[in-house]
Amino acid sequence: MTKNISRSVIIIGSGLGGLSTALRLSTQGYKVTILEKHSKPGGRLNQLKIDGFTFDVGPSFMSMSYELDELFNSVGIKTPVELEELDPLYQVYFEGKDRSYSIWKDLKKLEEEFKDLEPNLAAKVEKYLQRAGEFFHDTEDKVVKSNYNSLADYLFKLTRVPLKHLPYLFRKMWGEVEKNFESEEVRVIFSLVAFFLGSTPFETPAIYSLLNYTEMKHNGYWKVKGGMYRLVEEMMKILDEKGVEIVYNTEVVSVSNSNGKLNSLIDNHGKIWTADIFISNSDAASFRGQILGREKFSEKKLDKMEWTLAPFTMYIGVNGKIDKLMHHNYFLGSNFRGYADKIFTSSISPQKPYYYVNVLSKSVTECAPKGCENLFILCPVPDRRFKTNWDDKEELANNIIDDLSKRTGFDIKANTLVKEIYTPVDWEKMFNLYKGSGLGLAHGIMQVGAFRPKNKDEVFPNLYYVGASTTPGTGLPMVIISSKLVTQRIAEDYGTLS
Ligand SMILES: Cc1cc2nc3c(=O)[nH]c(=O)nc-3n(C[C@H](O)[C@H](O)[C@H](O)COP(=O)(O)OP(=O)(O)OC[C@H]3O[C@@H](n4cnc5c(N)ncnc54)[C@H](O)[C@@H]3O)c2cc1C
Numbered sequence: 001m002t003k004n005i006s007r008s009v010i011i012i013g014s015g016l017g018g019l020s021t022a023l024r025l026s027t028q029g030y031k032v033t034i035l036e037k038h039s040k041p042g043g044r045l046n047q048l049k050i051d052g053f054t055f056d057v058g059p060s061f062m063s064m065s066y067e068l069d070e071l072f073n074s075v076g077i078k079t080p081v082e083l084e085e086l087d088p089l090y091q092v093y094f095e096g097k098d099r100s101y102s103i104w105k106d107l108k109k110l111e112e113e114f115k116d117l118e119p120n121l122a123a124k125v126e127k128y129l130q131r132a133g134e135f136f137h138d139t140e141d142k143v144v145k146s147n148y149n150s151l152a153d154y155l156f157k158l159t160r161v162p163l164k165h166l167p168y169l170f171r172k173m174w175g176e177v178e179k180n181f182e183s184e185e186v187r188v189i190f191s192l193v194a195f196f197l198g199s200t201p202f203e204t205p206a207i208y209s210l211l212n213y214t215e216m217k218h219n220g221y222w223k224v225k226g227g228m229y230r231l232v233e234e235m236m237k238i239l240d241e242k243g244v245e246i247v248y249n250t251e252v253v254s255v256s257n258s259n260g261k262l263n264s265l266i267d268n269h270g271k272i273w274t275a276d277i278f279i280s281n282s283d284a285a286s287f288r289g290q291i292l293g294r295e296k297f298s299e300k301k302l303d304k305m306e307w308t309l310a311p312f313t314m315y316i317g318v319n320g321k322i323d324k325l326m327h328h329n330y331f332l333g334s335n336f337r338g339y340a341d342k343i344f345t346s347s348i349s350p351q352k353p354y355y356y357v358n359v360l361s362k363s364v365t366e367c368a369p370k371g372c373e374n375l376f377i378l379c380p381v382p383d384r385r386f387k388t389n390w391d392d393k394e395e396l397a398n399n400i401i402d403d404l405s406k407r408t409g410f411d412i413k414a415n416t417l418v419k420e421i422y423t424p425v426d427w428e429k430m431f432n433l434y435k436g437s438g439l440g441l442a443h444g445i446m447q448v449g450a451f452r453p454k455n456k457d458e459v460f461p462n463l464y465y466v467g468a469s470t471t472p473g474t475g476l477p478m479v480i481i482s483s484k485l486v487t488q489r490i491a492e493d494y495g496t497l498s
Helices: 016-027 066-074 107-113 121-144 151-158 163-170 173-180 184-191 206-218 229-241 284-291 299-304 336-343 393-408 424-431 476-494
Strands: 008-012 031-035 047-050 053-056 083-085 090-094 100-103 222-224 245-247 252-258 261-267 272-274 277-280 310-319 328-332 355-359 372-381 416-422 463-465
Touching: 008 016, 016 031, 016 066, 016 229, 016 476, 047 310, 047 416, 053 310, 053 372, 053 416, 066 476, 090 184, 100 107, 100 184, 107 121, 121 151, 121 163, 121 173, 121 206, 163 206, 173 184, 173 206, 222 229, 252 284, 277 284, 277 476, 284 299, 310 393, 310 424, 328 393, 355 393, 372 393, 393 416, 416 424, 463 476
Parallel strands: 008 031, 008 277, 031 245, 090 328, 277 463
Antiparallel strands: 047 053, 083 222, 090 100, 252 261, 261 272, 310 372, 310 416, 328 355, 355 372
């Protein structure tokens, strides 16, 4: 169906989900305006500059890079950023071991790396990934990249997934790695992807071992040449050419409606914004509760949902080079299960934290002054339902800095030139992340597919959702898919403009 009328769209939020939707809809002839609470575009995919150091604020890599190509191809543009594959994918430091372990995609190299810990690793990984790969390919198009019109429609689509995958639904990720690998170290490494979903392997369903398949076999991990924020910068240039208007420091705080339709949005300055169609890139669950006042998403009900872990992030510019670090590094303790089981529902700051370090200056020299290194440190912590107050943030920061200094043999404190810390309180304030949850709603079986907040509103026929807490889920490639799904919904309802 093609219609020749120009319709106006307002997108609430300029995260990757909002920007991708703006790109698709403006290309189809819609007149798009974006209202953004923050002072810069990108949402969690943001950038921080301090005294000559430039940091990527959130994401540091992406998988399923072909989704980025799909986005730009769909609007007739060559992908405007260059992607570089990570190989090794990352390195892991275990507590009590001096050396690090590199995680290679090449299974021969991986087997050599772990020869003392896990014999015949290549064959075991092959078997494990084969199973995960079958699940990935049996669900990617049929379930993940689909809109559902009803629960029945979703269940029908699930029936097209071969029954052999059923046990996957009832096992946890840790059970799956325990079945396939003998050493604790290899089990831990293969279960780390659960944290990318913002949860622990003891909570995450085994189906998500498909992420191991996407990282190690299918597509790998990619970083954007020049830093992740280049993607936002390039998208902004294209959106500008397409006439998309973006208004910063503008938070939507309420709505007004009549005749069963959403009429307008009201921002924090009291200004009223009208359009034919509205799309929320603000969290699809908390927007329904906090802005639309829906009982099903009241604070009490939101608190009962499963949310992903909150980020505690540090951005540190140091004088000197740290040889023991590469682009991606994990620093793990010695009590994985105990740590994962207790820490994320506790109000006490972790004493022996597990954390991730990304060093952009290893590949992007311009992001730090000559001879300096820029460190992004991410430590998953409880969200604000469990730990409300972060006045003690320096304690956790110092714990991590001391630990990292010991394990790299580099005195970080003495060489720190700039330092910024974002606690879950900051993340919530900056981007309206519910109680500071870093990746939005979690991905248990009862919060995916038709059970996840829908990308089309239940009440207002002209309100839609895009981003991490609607379908299909969180992470950069998923929110790009989300933008495709919501664009398809709008095309079904309004037709494609020309
Ligand atoms: C620390 C961290 C590290 C991560 N690392 C990775 C990674 O390496 N790889 C990966 O694939 N994913 C990663 N992720 C996840 C990824 O960042 C997200 O899944 C993705 O960026 C979400 O995009 P989005 O468009 O859904 O939402 P957001 O990026 O949150 O964008 C939503 C936008 O809406 C704005 N907004 C909200 N409410 C309102 C309102 N009422 N009015 C106006 N504006 C509003 C916000 O300010 C924000 O700009 C990471 C996330 C975090 C927090």
